[in-house]
Amino acid sequence: MNYFLHVLVLISIYTILASSLNLLVGCTGMLSVAHAAFYGLGAYAGALAALHWGFGFPFDLAVACGLGAVVALIVALPSLRVHGDYFVLGTFALQMIVFNLLNNWTAVTGGAVGMGRIRNPSVFGIFIASPLRYVCLSGPFAALVVWALMKISQSSYGNVIRAIRDDEVLAETLGTDVHREKTIVFVLAAAIAAGAGSLYADYIRFIAPSNFTVQESIFLLAIVIIGGAGNFLGSVIGAAVLVALPELLRFFDVSSAAAANVRQILYGVLLVVVMIARPRGLLGEYDFRR
Amino acid sequence: MTMAPFVQLLINTVHSGVIFALVGVSFDLVYRTTKFFHFAHAAVFLCAAYGTLAFSSIWPQFWIAAVAGIGIGTIANVSMELSVFARMRRNRASALTLLLVSLGLYVVVQNIVSLLFGDGTRVLWTSAVARGIDLHGGYITPVQLFAATASVVLVCGTHWTLSRSKIGKALRAVSADSELAEACGLPIRRVNVAAFAISGALAGSVAILVSMDVGLNPNLGLQLLFIGVVVMIMGGVGSVWGALIAGLFLAAAQNAAVWWLSSAWQDAITFGLLWTFLLFRPQGIFGRKAPARSA
Numbered sequence: 283m284n285y286f287l288h289v290l291v292l293i294s295i296y297t298i299l300a301s302s303l304n305l306l307v308g309c310t311g312m313l314s315v316a317h318a319a320f321y322g323l324g325a326y327a328g329a330l331a332a333l334h335w336g337f338g339f340p341f342d343l344a345v346a347c348g349l350g351a352v353v354a355l356i357v358a359l360p361s362l363r364v365h366g367d368y369f370v371l372g373t374f375a376l377q378m379i380v381f382n383l384l385n386n387w388t389a390v391t392g393g394a395v396g397m398g399r400i401r402n403p404s405v406f407g408i409f410i411a412s413p414l415r416y417v418c419l420s421g422p423f424a425a426l427v428v429w430a431l432m433k434i435s436q437s438s439y440g441n442v443i444r445a446i447r448d449d450e451v452l453a454e455t456l457g458t459d460v461h462r463e464k465t466i467v468f469v470l471a472a473a474i475a476a477g478a479g480s481l482y483a484d485y486i487r488f489i490a491p492s493n494f495t496v497q498e499s500i501f502l503l504a505i506v507i508i509g510g511a512g513n514f515l516g517s518v519i520g521a522a523v524l525v526a527l528p529e530l531l532r533f534f535d536v537s538s539a540a541a542a543n544v545r546q547i548l549y550g551v552l553l554v555v556v557m558i559a560r561p562r563g564l565l566g567e568y569d570f571r572r
Numbered sequence: 573m574t575m576a577p578f579v580q581l582l583i584n585t586v587h588s589g590v591i592f593a594l595v596g597v598s599f600d601l602v603y604r605t606t607k608f609f610h611f612a613h614a615a616v617f618l619c620a621a622y623g624t625l626a627f628s629s630i631w632p633q634f635w636i637a638a639v640a641g642i643g644i645g646t647i648a649n650v651s652m653e654l655s656v657f658a659r660m661r662r663n664r665a666s667a668l669t670l671l672l673v674s675l676g677l678y679v680v681v682q683n684i685v686s687l688l689f690g691d692g693t694r695v696l697w698t699s700a701v702a703r704g705i706d707l708h709g710g711y712i713t714p715v716q717l718f719a720a721t722a723s724v725v726l727v728c729g730t731h732w733t734l735s736r737s738k739i740g741k742a743l744r745a746v747s748a749d750s751e752l753a754e755a756c757g758l759p760i761r762r763v764n765v766a767a768f769a770i771s772g773a774l775a776g777s778v779a780i781l782v783s784m785d786v787g788l789n790p791n792l793g794l795q796l797l798f799i800g801v802v803v804m805i806m807g808g809v810g811s812v813w814g815a816l817i818a819g820l821f822l823a824a825a826q827n828a829a830v831w832w833l834s835s836a837w838q839d840a841i842t843f844g845l846l847w848t849f850l851l852f853r854p855q856g857i858f859g860r861k862a863p864a865r866s867a
Contacts, residue, residue, distance in 0.1 A: 311668075313668050313671065357687075360850035367607070367608070370671060371801050372806060375801060375802060376843075378794065378795070378839075500675045505698075546679050546683045547684065550678075550680035550683065553679070554676035554680070557672045558673065568669040
């Protein structure tokens with residue numbers, strides 16, 4: 283039962299990550315391979331804030347989101363001014379640099395061995411340690427994020443960012459400040475991903491740079507694409523399926539090291555097949571054809 | 573203080589700079605012709621380096637294994653183009669679609685490599701431990717000297733091929749305007765395959781040269797791709813000399829950071845350079861005009 287709840291916690295965290303990435307990729311048409319970098323920055327920021335300041339869980343979460351937003355703003359400044367493809371190149375560079383930073387800045391992050399002994403959070407005096415209690419924390423968070431993002435995408439602002447996605451030049455001609463709106467979306471998505479990182483660190487209580495690699499970014503993209511770009515329900519289903527499915531590997535005779543590789547091969551193949559056969563995914567509204 | 577540290581710094585800069593340049597050129601060849609971020613270029617580095625590792629256990633002569641490795645890298649790149657990208661381009665797939673497929677292909681190849689060879693660092697080339705060759709107070713090992721020389725030869729060779737040979741001129745025409753080139757009767761598909769083949773061979777060569785010096789692990793491909801992307805943006809898309817200068821510039825900045833600060837700052841410096849270029853000179857050192865804002 284605890285194992286089932288554990289998978290549920292992971293699904294709720296990945297739902298937050300995937301739906302925030304979906305706002306960026308599916309609604310605005312900005313492809314980023316740095317989502318795991320923001321996720322990781324948030325995880326480390328939250329854990330370090332808890333370790334050094336200890337003002338409680340909401341404060342750690344705010345620190346994580348704040349750092350994610352600031353880094354996103356710094357990165358958005360140059361990379362959004364140029365050609366669309368350069369944004370992807372820029373986010374890839376950011377992802378590599380954040381990973382190397384977490385890996386090499388041993389004095390602060392603990393380096394490749396990671397950071398352990400992170401305390402479980404307590405909210406309103408309730409100490410949240412068991413998977414059951416954690417589901418009650420991360421589940422509503424995920425629901426809140428998905429609900430808020432859906433509201434944004436259905437609002438008139440959602441129409442603005444979809445216009446940027448479908449025809450950037452036309453949107454600009456009609457008076458949209460494309461650069462500003464893209465920056466806002468990027469910063470918002472990054473802040474949410476960083477928040478998810480803080481939730482993850484508090485739950486797992488051990489984080490290492492290897493949790494926040496390029497492959498993790500690609501995994502998040504795979505969830506968004508397979509669920510369907512531009513559709514938040516798709517991201518929820520995608521997160522549930524892609525997180526839960528590899529857990530089935532445990533029931534086969536695969537060693538845990540090989541299982542990680544097999545899992546990645548599975549979603550890699552899925553990503554290729556979906557992009558070739560059905561680019562709009564399960565429920566998507568956008569097929570990257572522009 | 574003697575001159576020796578500066579000589580050593582200069583040697584290190586030139587050595588890694590020309591290697592960086594070759595990495596950048598190999599990535600740029602596909603980017604300039606097909607205009608999409610070919611992420612699985614990282615997988616080509618892995619195919620060539622691990623192919624060489626596998627073959628070197630069969631054949632005693634290393635150079636035969638290296639040639640086989642370069643062949644594997646080239647075949648891997650060309651077969652990705654022929655089996656997936658060319659077909660998708662015919663169906664009018666966008667650059668983003670091609671990138672997403674390329675991401676998936678990279679993940680698959682890298683994990684197959686991890687399954688077959690493990691995640692640890694492997695040694696590709698063993699030689700007797702020597703002090704290195706003395707160059708006016710600085711030292712360089714024979715392997716490093718060979719890698720640097722080979723990189724210079726390959727970068728210059730690529731420049732010559734692009735500017736003088738028939739295939740090079742076709743490649744440049746497609747890079748400049750693929751629709752116009754097609755209208756003029758150039759066989760676009762074959763030119764694209766040629767770009768993937770040359771890029772694969774260069775990527776394979778540089779991956780082997782780097783692995784001979786520092787060994788190889790499944791993360792090598794990503795680290796090289798990162799260098800390639802930064803060098804291409806700094807040098808300007810479609811400029812071989814730009815890549816050479818950008819490579820040397822990046823290597824100088826990294827070596828200076830290691831020398832005066834610490835190796836942890838190396839990536840911060842790289843990021844700072846990239847950030848500055850994207851903000852103030854997005855077309856790169858030798859780029860002719862600013863890239864258009866929309867595709």
